[in-house]
Amino acid sequence: MAREQLSEPRFNWNGFADRPQLAAALAGQVAALLTNAIAQRGTALLAVSGGTTPAKFFAALSAIPIAWDKVTVTLVDERFVPPSSPRSNAGLVAANLLQNEAAAARFVPLYHEAASIEDAAAADSEALRSLPWPLDVVILGMGGDGHTASFFPDAGNLDELLDPASRRIVLPVHAASGGEPRLTLSMARIIAAGFVALHIEGEDKRTAFNGAMGPGMKKPIRRVLEAAPRPTEVFWAP
Numbered sequence: 021m022a023r024e025q026l027s028e029p030r031f032n033w034n035g036f037a038d039r040p041q042l043a044a045a046l047a048g049q050v051a052a053l054l055t056n057a058i059a060q061r062g063t064a065l066l067a068v069s070g071g072t073t074p075a076k077f078f079a080a081l082s083a084i085p086i087a088w089d090k091v092t093v094t095l096v097d098e099r100f101v102p103p104s105s106p107r108s109n110a111g112l113v114a115a116n117l118l119q120n121e122a123a124a125a126r127f128v129p130l131y132h133e134a135a136s137i138e139d140a141a142a143a144d145s146e147a148l149r150s151l152p153w154p155l156d157v158v159i160l161g162m163g164g165d166g167h168t169a170s171f172f173p174d175a176g177n178l179d180e181l182l183d184p185a186s187r188r189i190v191l192p193v194h195a196a197s198g199g200e201p202r203l204t205l206s207m208a209r210i211i212a213a214g215f216v217a218l219h220i221e222g223e224d225k226r227t228a229f230n231g232a233m234g235p236g237m238k239k240p241i242r243r244v245l246e247a248a249p250r251p252t253e254v255f256w257a258p
């Protein structure tokens with residue numbers, strides 16, 4: 021199925037007829053990018069988002085035979101819950117991505133027990149510092165309010181989260197709209213990736229995305245796409 025491609029200054033729109041076709045195309049592109057990164061530098065670093073959208077994409081990617089033993093997978097963000105929680109993004113990735121061929125990948129979580137989420141974020145930044153930065157591939161999601169990662173519009177430290185010059189790797193987030201406290205990669209780490217994709221599905225998300233790209237107060241997703249040095253590849257299906 022030829023895909024409709026519309027390019028805008030800050031993103032390229034890749035529309036698909038249905039969600040299985042999107043999942044196959046995104047998985048194929050990510051697998052190729054990871055393989056290229058391994059060829060270039062002997063390793064590849066992938067960060068994925070959680071939520072309800074990515075499961076089909078994760079399943080498609082998990083089945084593709086690349087050198088997964090040279091791939092490190094981490095999260096764009098995480099709810100402050102243990103992996104056994106149904107709200108855990110690490111649990112979602114373990115059940116859907118780190119299976120089949122991709123079971124050989126190394127997974128670096130964001131959540132671990134700590135006295136506070138601030139302590140967890142500081143410990144994460146130390147633990148993740150030794151990863152082979154920059155990210156080769158980042159897969160973002162988006163909420164209907166225009167948040168991405170855990171950059172919620174009502175986050176108390178939103179400007180810190182979205183500081184393009186931040187030296188932090190992981191930051192804590194307290195935002196009523198986000199539910200549990202969150203741990204998130206800083207925007208600075210996300211936009212430094214070689215490839216940034218935004219994976220959204222359904223008419224509501226397309227409407228929310230178009231609204232976020234329009235005039236008016238800049239939603240977090242727009243601030244990320246504007247700060248990124250390269251256009252973001254938006255993958256959408258109805």
Ligand SMILES: O=C(O)[C@H](O)[C@@H](O)[C@H](O)[C@H](O)COP(=O)(O)O
Nearest residue numbers: 069070071072073161162163169
């Ligand atoms: O932890 C999370 O929830 C994600 O990282 C978050 O940024 C997600 O991508 C959006 O909220 C969309 O979530 P859905 O896919 O459930 O719509």
